[in-house]
Amino acid sequence: MYVILLGPPGAGKGTQAANISKTFALAHVASGELFREAMSSGSELGLQAKSFVDRGELVPDELTIKLVMSRLEKPDCEFGCLLDGFPRTTGQAEALDSGFAAENKKVDKVLFIKVSDEELLRRLSGRWICKSCQTPYHMVSSPPKEAGRCDKCGGELYQRSDDTPETARNRLGVYFRETAPLISYYHNQGKLVELNGDKSIDEVGVDLIGALR
């Protein structure tokens, strides 16, 4: 089963992905994490992506498609995966469709997590991420048991440099311009399920699992 988590920055895609991928035994493929890994390793691709990520712009399709499609060729994605943060443009969605079609695969379902703008900015400004396992926390709505430490792996928590109010607002604009058109793209394919992401983490989790059963 190939599932896409679609939604604005801060919608809760990363938060919910852990639970979904465990429940359905799906590999979690998060494009933002792939870029952050590439940037911290100092690879050529990481260097090329950095200026876009830092400004809250999308990395150009050509680079992004290459990165994610090669990740999808790994054995853990052979029978399915959970895509988080990809596709984010119509060009990426079309590349995914045609790449899958060539291998007799398809996107099965697209879960669209809808959240109000004020709530998104609140979430992004209070987000802390584990340096080792990338689990997201929130100062207010989802704090770790011990300040600054990941509950799951004990890793150190940090705030992403692109979660500043200014960059976050820019990312929301980019989302509405470039990514929101995918809502009708997948609706027209009959694959879209829309969920209310303003609810609590647990409630959204129950709704998402229900939508996949």
Ligand code: ADP
């Ligand atoms: P968030 O979790 O806040 O939605 P991500 O971690 O998914 O953010 O992405 C962080 C940054 O990485 C984006 O702002 C963008 O610069 C880059 N990025 C991630 N996924 C994509 C994509 N599919 N296309 C282009 N750029 C991407």
Ligand code: ADP
């Ligand atoms: P995305 O991957 O879509 O950008 P994240 O999963 O990183 O979003 O969540 C953004 C922030 O909001 C994190 O700090 C997370 O702890 C918090 N968060 C996620 N879901 C909820 C929710 N339903 N209610 C309140 N806070 C949430």
Ligand code: ZN
């Ligand atoms: Zn961790």
